[in-house]
Amino acid sequence: MQPRRSATGRPSGTDGSDYSYRMVVDSRYTKVAKGKSRLSTFFLxxxxxxxxxLILTLLPLLKGENPDVFGISSVILSFLSLLIGELGRRQSRSTFLKIYLITSCAAVLLSLACAIKTNIFFEVIQCEVVNCWNKQRRQLIEALHILLEVSVGIFAATTGLSLIHNMSPPKRSS
Incomplete structure (x- = not known):
């Protein structure tokens, strides 16, 4: 049995001239991977x-007040959109991501309709800061929640649109 040859030098056939023939990962795939990761963070x-x-919507029910139909439907629609969006993200289905974008925007619009119906923003703007915190904590928290929901929804939508664009195959011109 002969001893193995030492690995000195370069193996045959790899003198460096084959570099131009090596496979390169298309930038779309790296963009898709980064977009999926970013979208996962936004989903969280x-x-x-x-x-x-959900807590803000259920508080009036616990106090015995009338339930807010817009608030409850917004929470249900948001939950469904997150489920659909997570399926689309995990399975790389652009159709599910498009449905997620539509339902998420509808949920945000329902939440804004709820805020406009109850005049939360106007009451928060008109009251004094010191008195507002003492008297209207719940309305202030609801207004902050809606602003947070809208801003996160905008960032998730732009990331989702970018992901859908990078998932679709490039258009070939003939």
Whole structure:
């Protein structure tokens, strides 16, 4: 049995001239991987905001007040959109991500309609800061929740649109 040859020098066939023939990963795939990771972070934040919205929606029910139909439907629609968006992100389905974008925007619009119906923003703006915190804590928290929901929704939508664009195959011109 002969001893193995030492690995001195370069193996045959790899003198460096084959560099131009090596496979290169298209930048779309790295953009998709980064977009999926970023969208996962936004889904986590949206889930936390959704839990806050659920608590704010259920508080009047616990006190025996009338339930807010817009608030409850917004929470349900947000939950469904997160499920659809997570399926689309994990399975790389652009159709699910498009449905997520539509339902998420509808949920945010329902949440804004709820805020406009109850005049939360106007009451928060008109009251004094010191008196407002003491008297209207819940309305101030609801207004901050809606602003947070809208801002996270905008960032998630732009990331989702970028991800959908990078997932779709490039257009070939003939």
């Amino acid at each position: 934040i949206q889930g936390l905001v959704l839990v806050g919205g």
